[in-house]
Amino acid sequence: xxxxxLRYTKEHEWIRVEGDEAVIGITxxxxxxxxxxxxxxxxxxxxxxxxxxxxxxxxSVKAVSDLxxxxxxxxxxxxxxxxxxxxxxxxxxxxxxxxxxxxxxxxGQVDGxxxxxxxxxxxxxx
Amino acid sequence: MPYGPHTADDRAxxxxxxxxxxxxxxxxxxxxxxxxxxxRLDGPEPELELSARLAGLAARNRVDxxxxxxxxxxxxxTPAVVDxxxxxxxxxxxxxxxxxxxxxxxxQSIYEYQSMLAELTGLDVxxxxxxxGGAATAEAALMTCRATRRExxxxxxxxxxxxxxxxxTYASGAGLVADEVPLVADGPRAGTTDLVALARLLDDPARPxxxxxxxxxxxxxxxxxMSEVGRLAHAAGALFVSxxxxxxxxxxxPPSEYGADIAAGEGQPLGxxxxxxxxxxxxxxxxxxxxxxIPGRLVGQTTDLDGRRAFVMTMRAREQDIRRExxxxxxxxxxxxxALAASVYLAAIGPHGLRDVAAxxxxxxxxLEAALAAAGAPRVHAGAYLNEFVVRVPDARGVHARLLGRxxxxxxxxxxxxxxxTALSDGLLVCATEVTTSAEIGQFASALRAELAGAPAxxxxx
Numbered sequence: 001x002x003x004x005x006l007r008y009t010k011e012h013e014w015i016r017v018e019g020d021e022a023v024i025g026i027t028x029x030x031x032x033x034x035x036x037x038x039x040x041x042x043x044x045x046x047x048x049x050x051x052x053x054x055x056x057x058x059x060s061v062k063a064v065s066d067l068x069x070x071x072x073x074x075x076x077x078x079x080x081x082x083x084x085x086x087x088x089x090x091x092x093x094x095x096x097x098x099x100x101x102x103x104x105x106x107x108g109q110v111d112g113x114x115x116x117x118x119x120x121x122x123x124x125x126x
Numbered sequence: 127m128p129y130g131p132h133t134a135d136d137r138a139x140x141x142x143x144x145x146x147x148x149x150x151x152x153x154x155x156x157x158x159x160x161x162x163x164x165x166r167l168d169g170p171e172p173e174l175e176l177s178a179r180l181a182g183l184a185a186r187n188r189v190d191x192x193x194x195x196x197x198x199x200x201x202x203x204t205p206a207v208v209d210x211x212x213x214x215x216x217x218x219x220x221x222x223x224x225x226x227x228x229x230x231x232x233x234q235s236i237y238e239y240q241s242m243l244a245e246l247t248g249l250d251v252x253x254x255x256x257x258x259g260g261a262a263t264a265e266a267a268l269m270t271c272r273a274t275r276r277e278x279x280x281x282x283x284x285x286x287x288x289x290x291x292x293x294x295t296y297a298s299g300a301g302l303v304a305d306e307v308p309l310v311a312d313g314p315r316a317g318t319t320d321l322v323a324l325a326r327l328l329d330d331p332a333r334p335x336x337x338x339x340x341x342x343x344x345x346x347x348x349x350x351x352m353s354e355v356g357r358l359a360h361a362a363g364a365l366f367v368s369x370x371x372x373x374x375x376x377x378x379x380p381p382s383e384y385g386a387d388i389a390a391g392e393g394q395p396l397g398x399x400x401x402x403x404x405x406x407x408x409x410x411x412x413x414x415x416x417x418x419x420i421p422g423r424l425v426g427q428t429t430d431l432d433g434r435r436a437f438v439m440t441m442r443a444r445e446q447d448i449r450r451e452x453x454x455x456x457x458x459x460x461x462x463x464x465a466l467a468a469s470v471y472l473a474a475i476g477p478h479g480l481r482d483v484a485a486x487x488x489x490x491x492x493x494l495e496a497a498l499a500a501a502g503a504p505r506v507h508a509g510a511y512l513n514e515f516v517v518r519v520p521d522a523r524g525v526h527a528r529l530l531g532r533x534x535x536x537x538x539x540x541x542x543x544x545x546x547x548t549a550l551s552d553g554l555l556v557c558a559t560e561v562t563t564s565a566e567i568g569q570f571a572s573a574l575r576a577e578l579a580g581a582p583a584x585x586x587x588x
Contacts, residue, residue: 059418
């Protein structure tokens with residue numbers, strides 16, 4: 001069961017709303033599927049995110065995947081620790097492995113994302 | 127598995143599978159006028175007669191000329207061991223196998239190529255080779271755009287025109303803009319990149335620059351103030367690409383010393399013969415922060431389960447087989463056999479040998495400058511050069527053509543190389559290397575003196 005307090009995308013990002021900001025990362029399912037993550041490329045602070053557009057790249061020893069923005073907004077912080085320790089994404093995807101902090105352009109967008117039950121169903125389908 | 131050509135039956139089955147009647151249908155998107163017609167070849171001949179015919183054709187090449195042609199491809203002496211190594215069957219594929227780690231020898235040769243070029247350039251990462259200097263320069267320019275997420279490149283007009291054309295082709299295909307930086311017209315810095323113009327081109331907040339591309343030595347043989355080019359680029363948030371000539375790095379400051387983020391260049395001078403424009407060897411090197419932007423293969427060293435040294439393909443996820451449309455490049459391959467030639471050449475000749483090659487060429491060029499000046503063709507530019515420079519000759523094209531009749535290939539008319547530079551309409555770009563002899567220099571100087579005096583060429587001197 002994935003954390004119940006988060007919302008999810010079909011592309012396996014999670015988002016946690018904190019006031020008018022939100023924190024974004026990738027799910028444990030995504031991290032497990034990718035395998036050992038060796039590099040995370042994130043946008044700079046101040047960059048505009050557009051919902052469903054790519055905002056970065058996560059690279060494992062066997063694949064490279066785009067990261068898709070769950071919502072629109074402006075990047076207010078990035079997890080700089082991932083530059084030196086990208087494996088944290090594998091170890092703690094919902095905690096220390098977070099990627100971005102954004103200021104939400106439209107908090108209503110979050111309601112359109114998958115809830116935990118829907119995301120669980122999605123990954124159960126395989 | 128055996129490697130052999132497809133049989134007629136193979137081809138028929140493949141055509142049937144994809145649902146077309148003839149191979150030509152695959153090429154229908156190409157206008158008919160642009161397609162190659164059938165080759166009109168004579169019937170088979172006995173090998174003896176064919177050899178004689180080919181020898182006759184080969185004899186039409188002018189191999190008797192005293193050559194002073196450089197302009198991006200250079201004559202050098204190559205130790206016999208280089209060719210001997212290339213003839214070994216183990217090397218006879220340009221490709222790494224699909225399970226590359228099986229071929230430790232191939233990977234080690236690539237790793238050593240990377241290591242030696244890293245030492246020469248002073249940069250952290252070297253890719254396992256590209257098509258040629260032009261492709262390498264274009265790839266380097268694209269790297270700056272990916273790394274900065276900007277879309278405008280500035281390239282000095284003192285970068286080889288073929289490289290600029292290649293860069294323009296790559297850039298336009300990627301929706302990027304390549305603007306050219308003019309040359310200084312006169313004075314002590316004539317023929318080098320105009321730094322005032324560069325600063326002005328960089329100072330356009332609406333059109334931020336991803337990378338600045340300049341060559342050392344530049345296409346006119348002159349030494350640029352690379353530190354200043356780099357400083358200006360970095361001050362504007364742009365990256366700095368240095369187009370290098372690898373032999374020169376034995377005597378000139380390496381790109382790392384003047385702040386280059388990327389070095390690109392033509393590897394032909396490293397043990398690769400002059401061969402009608404290729405195949406040659408593209409060199410790309412970069413600093414560690416740009417490692418995920420460098421295109422092409424990278425071989426790394428590691429240890430296996432038993433702790434033994436082992437070589438692996440690394441950072442594969444940048445590559446087209448893994449990353450597909452997001453690959454660092456989908457228009458690159460490697461030139462493994464030629465990279466091997468460069469490695470064997472560098473290993474055989476050693477750092478002191480390479481220094482002798484570079485310094486020997488520079489000494490010969492000084493001798494050439496004095497001889498040509500005495501013959502009535504002084505240098506055009508005042509700045510420092512290494513082994514290539516421009517001399518002023520009235521009617522340079524005509525003189526160049528007539529000197530062929532006197533057994534001299536007098537470099538290249540600058541009007542042909544750089545037709546847009548009106549200040550260079552009466553110049554010859556000439557070059558000397560360590561294989562240039564005093565006798566050849568004497569021949570050039572006396573032929574030029576006679577030509578400038580209007581004397582007819584001696585009959586039979588073809």
